[in-house]
Amino acid sequence: MLLAWDVVEIATSCTNAVSRREGSRRVHVCGTSAARIERVGRGSTTRSKGLFLILRTISMLALCVGMSAALPSCASTSGRNDSGRSTRLRAGDIELAVAEVKQDLAESAFITSRDKSSTKVRLVPSEMENLSSDRMSRIDRWSAVSRVLFDPSMQQLLATKNVDLFMPRDAALLLTRFGTVSDRDARVAPISIDESPDFSPTHTFAGKILSITRAASQDANAPADQRQEVVRVEYSIIELASRKVEWSGAHEFKRTASGLLID
Amino acid sequence: MNQLDSNYEPRQKVDAMQHRKIGLRRSASCDVIGLLLAACLGTISFGCQGYQRDVDVISEVRAGEFGAARMLASNRATRNPSDRSYMLDRLKVMLLEQADGVPQAAESSADALYDFLRTQGVNRDNTVTSFFIGEQGARFWKGEPFEQAMTYHAIAVFDATRGDWGNVRAGVTNSLFSLRDFSRTLANVNSLSTRRDTSLSQQDWSTDPDTAERVSLLKTAAKAEKSGSADGLATYTPARSDFEIGYAMRAIASRQLGLREDMNESVAALSAMRPEMATLASTIASGRYNTILIVDYGLAPRKVGTGPDNAIAVFRPVTASDSSPLNVRVAASSLNFPVTTDVNRLARDLKWNNLEDLRRAKSLIGDVLIVGGAAVALGAKDDEAKLAGAAVAIAGLIMKATSAADTRHCEVLPQRVYIAPIWLEPGLNMVELSIGGRARLVIPDVPGPPAGRVFARYARLNDKMGPWATSGVVRYSNDVSGETRTPATVGMNNEQGVPFASSARLASLPYILGGACVRVPTDRLLTEYQQAGFLRGVSLNDLVDLYKSEEIWIDGLSPEPGPRRHILEGGSSLFTPEAGSTGFVRLFCQQHQTYSPRSSRVQELAAQIRVQLFGGETVAQLP
Numbered sequence: 001m002l003l004a005w006d007v008v009e010i011a012t013s014c015t016n017a018v019s020r021r022e023g024s025r026r027v028h029v030c031g032t033s034a035a036r037i038e039r040v041g042r043g044s045t046t047r048s049k050g051l052f053l054i055l056r057t058i059s060m061l062a063l064c065v066g067m068s069a070a071l072p073s074c075a076s077t078s079g080r081n082d083s084g085r086s087t088r089l090r091a092g093d094i095e096l097a098v099a100e101v102k103q104d105l106a107e108s109a110f111i112t113s114r115d116k117s118s119t120k121v122r123l124v125p126s127e128m129e130n131l132s133s134d135r136m137s138r139i140d141r142w143s144a145v146s147r148v149l150f151d152p153s154m155q156q157l158l159a160t161k162n163v164d165l166f167m168p169r170d171a172a173l174l175l176t177r178f179g180t181v182s183d184r185d186a187r188v189a190p191i192s193i194d195e196s197p198d199f200s201p202t203h204t205f206a207g208k209i210l211s212i213t214r215a216a217s218q219d220a221n222a223p224a225d226q227r228q229e230v231v232r233v234e235y236s237i238i239e240l241a242s243r244k245v246e247w248s249g250a251h252e253f254k255r256t257a258s259g260l261l262i263d
Numbered sequence: 264m265n266q267l268d269s270n271y272e273p274r275q276k277v278d279a280m281q282h283r284k285i286g287l288r289r290s291a292s293c294d295v296i297g298l299l300l301a302a303c304l305g306t307i308s309f310g311c312q313g314y315q316r317d318v319d320v321i322s323e324v325r326a327g328e329f330g331a332a333r334m335l336a337s338n339r340a341t342r343n344p345s346d347r348s349y350m351l352d353r354l355k356v357m358l359l360e361q362a363d364g365v366p367q368a369a370e371s372s373a374d375a376l377y378d379f380l381r382t383q384g385v386n387r388d389n390t391v392t393s394f395f396i397g398e399q400g401a402r403f404w405k406g407e408p409f410e411q412a413m414t415y416h417a418i419a420v421f422d423a424t425r426g427d428w429g430n431v432r433a434g435v436t437n438s439l440f441s442l443r444d445f446s447r448t449l450a451n452v453n454s455l456s457t458r459r460d461t462s463l464s465q466q467d468w469s470t471d472p473d474t475a476e477r478v479s480l481l482k483t484a485a486k487a488e489k490s491g492s493a494d495g496l497a498t499y500t501p502a503r504s505d506f507e508i509g510y511a512m513r514a515i516a517s518r519q520l521g522l523r524e525d526m527n528e529s530v531a532a533l534s535a536m537r538p539e540m541a542t543l544a545s546t547i548a549s550g551r552y553n554t555i556l557i558v559d560y561g562l563a564p565r566k567v568g569t570g571p572d573n574a575i576a577v578f579r580p581v582t583a584s585d586s587s588p589l590n591v592r593v594a595a596s597s598l599n600f601p602v603t604t605d606v607n608r609l610a611r612d613l614k615w616n617n618l619e620d621l622r623r624a625k626s627l628i629g630d631v632l633i634v635g636g637a638a639v640a641l642g643a644k645d646d647e648a649k650l651a652g653a654a655v656a657i658a659g660l661i662m663k664a665t666s667a668a669d670t671r672h673c674e675v676l677p678q679r680v681y682i683a684p685i686w687l688e689p690g691l692n693m694v695e696l697s698i699g700g701r702a703r704l705v706i707p708d709v710p711g712p713p714a715g716r717v718f719a720r721y722a723r724l725n726d727k728m729g730p731w732a733t734s735g736v737v738r739y740s741n742d743v744s745g746e747t748r749t750p751a752t753v754g755m756n757n758e759q760g761v762p763f764a765s766s767a768r769l770a771s772l773p774y775i776l777g778g779a780c781v782r783v784p785t786d787r788l789l790t791e792y793q794q795a796g797f798l799r800g801v802s803l804n805d806l807v808d809l810y811k812s813e814e815i816w817i818d819g820l821s822p823e824p825g826p827r828r829h830i831l832e833g834g835s836s837l838f839t840p841e842a843g844s845t846g847f848v849r850l851f852c853q854q855h856q857t858y859s860p861r862s863s864r865v866q867e868l869a870a871q872i873r874v875q876l877f878g879g880e881t882v883a884q885l886p
Binding site for chain 1: 291374377378381382383384385386387405409411419422427428429432433434436439441443520522617
């Protein structure tokens with residue numbers, strides 16, 4: 001209430017001041033107290049003119065800045081997932097990791113030492129284990145392992161090494177539902193529903209993702225506004241009978257983001 | 264012909280030109296003042312709108328009617344992602360969906376909220392705008408630090424009920440961020456001058472300890488700045504989080520992942536900050552449990568503006584704090600678990616609050632401008648200076664008007680959280696939860712996990728839940744309990760009155776056909792119906808079509824997102840809430856209205872079955 005009255009009073013006084021004719025006297029009520037204000041002389045002083053111009057410019061500038069700041073804010077998104085403002089894993093991060101690991105697996109002794117006449121290997125992937133400081137959806141965790149094994153070039157290579165690939169039924173359905181295939185013509189491996197020993201897996205393809213988080217601020221006294229994640233994605237092929245690690249590979253990368261963590 | 268031309272003497276011409284200049288100047292001044300006044304009124308009206316708590320939702324939450332509460336919240340939630348309260352609305356809906364035992368509906372909200380919380384500098388571009396139209400109008404709601412921690416916790420609960428322990432650990436790790444400890448700053452208040460600061464002394468806030476504490480901090484910061492020191496609110500000490508539930512959940516998740524070092528670190532932190540939780544911490548570390556009960560109770564405090572220009576935000580309790588333990592009875596065993604986290608405590612603690620510096624700066628700058636502007640306006644002997652002073656004063660008023668604190672908050676957060684690691688035998692168990700004399704919930708048919716597995720169950724209690732909360736008897740066949748042994752009754756109308764009769768066979772008859780079964784249609788279920796003598800000659804597709812003809816959404820079969828309200832409560836969705844949830848108890852442990860079919864097909868079939876069951880008697884609706 002007091003605030004509104006202040007506005008009305010000041011506005012009234014300003015209006016009266018403007019409407020007063022030059023050379024005449026008028027009593028004004030300005031603010032919450034009455035005051036007699038006499039106009040002295042006709043012209044404004046140079047100093048007052050300057051003050052007025054400066055203050056008017058500042059007021060208009062402030063208003064314009066506020067409105068111009070408001071307009072883009074009104075049109076902006078909710079701030080989710082803006083580039084450079086989050087260290088969350090992106091699809092591209094997994095793609096890079098997958099590409100490097102595929103190369104590593106193809107050149108590994110486990111693969112190069114085998115041929116068509118080697119002992120049959122029935123390889124089954126398991127869901128990537130999330131040990132990082134970030135949530136990962138189930139589809140992303142399965143996608144991170146299936147993209148390595150079921151890449152068409154990798155499938156061809158493994159076929160020449162007497163390695164059969166099998167995908168757990170639920171995971172296959174999940175991946176098919178989400179369409180996560182690296183090649184339009186590639187298909188998810190046949191689902192093995194036969195539980196006989198002839199089709200039981202001999203090796204498992206496992207993966208895990210880990211991370212180290214650092215948070216700091218540019219100003220020692222300010223809240224944290226820099227975050228860095230060092231992420232490591234590890235894969236391994238483990239023989240189920242002996243639990244021997246036949247092959248392991250890893251890919252590391254870093255993500256940084258700036259902006260107040262708490263805001 | 265211009266009047267300034269040949270008809271005037273040079274002196275008169277000069278006068279006329281001066282008149283014209285003055286007139287233009289005054290016109291421009293009027294424009295400026297008009298513009299500023301319009302901006303002032305606009306920003307005052309826009310910036311001064313306080314947050315309105317949804318009292319309907321609160322009322323339903325108090326009564327444990329989470330189905331109605333989530334529908335209300337969902338219908339009232341903004342659909343516009345650019346709305347500054349979009350995430351606040353989504354948090355409310357997610358919390359209520361979890362409480363109602365429908366986490367599948369909460370999944371998208373959980374993902375969106377997590378993504379949003381992990382985005383840094385969300386309000387980076389809104390600082391200037393906040394000065395002119397107020398925080399509530401300019402800033403995207405992200406919540407006070409304790410609200411963010413509770414949101415991370417709620418997302419972790421969602422993941423825990425799905426057995427996704429990796430994501431649980433990730434979520435709660437993000438909730439354990441460092442805090443700002445102002446205790447040293449506050450300790451210096453007494454050593455400073457006691458001269459009263461007139462700009463802050465219009466009211467006496469000393470009677471309210473929370474406000475007084477914040478005012479003291481603001482005075483200290485303002486004086487520090489005036490004396491040329493660095494930002495007064497930057498003199499804090501980084502402090503380790505004391506979010507107890509975060510450490511407890513992290514310990515549990517780390518144990519499930521085999522990360523013993525992480526588990527030990529979390530357990531040690533929990534014991535150190537709360538010695539009374541040492542027993543709970545050691546139970547978590549021992550692994551002698553197969554079920555984690557996460558129980559919420561009450562309503563979180565409300566956020567109000569107080570202090571000079573309502574620029575200070577404080578939280579007032581809605582549900583009072585106390586130390587009543589959670590009593591858990593399973594079969595013959597009875598265990599007590601302490602309050603793990605008290606949200607009232609977090610809300611009161613300065614470490615868990617944010618944005619004080621922005622509000623303070625705005626209020627003080629506004630005071631300075633008003634004093635300065637009014638002084639210029641009053642003392643000026645010149646029109647232009649007077650106008651300038653008035654303009655400055657109006658700008659100051661604008662800033663004072665919009666310096667009110669942003670009072671948006673999540674009114675459906677719980678007041679306290681309990682965590683109870685227990686052991687459930689294989690099969691279905693009756694679990695009874697009670698909190699002093701305040702609340703009691705009897706949860707039938709909680710499944711014991713398979714060997715080697717740990718399940719998490721979430722339940723939310725409140726003090727005004729209905730008689731269904733303690734019934735303990737499942738009246739409807741569902742996908743957790745299977746066929747009920749005590750099916751709900753249907754009414755019979757005959758010449759002797761309106762006795763209510765029941766038939767055990769109703770447990771194997773779909774609710775939409777007058778029975779007491781609300782299980783999702785499967786081949787196996789259809790076989791059970793047919794063995795009970797119903798729906799012979801009907802295929803599974805035919806059965807699903809019956810539901811479709813009633814426009815009923817079916818969990819796992821309908822492609823649209825859901826679920827909405829359950830058909831037992833007059834809604835259009837068929838699903839079974841999570842075992843162990845309050846929503847499960849509310850739906851299945853009380854009698855509901857007999858279903859009224861809408862399609863002719865279902866009406867005919869229901870009539871045939873009534874004849875089959877009750878030999879031609881008319882079945883009346885239950886009152």
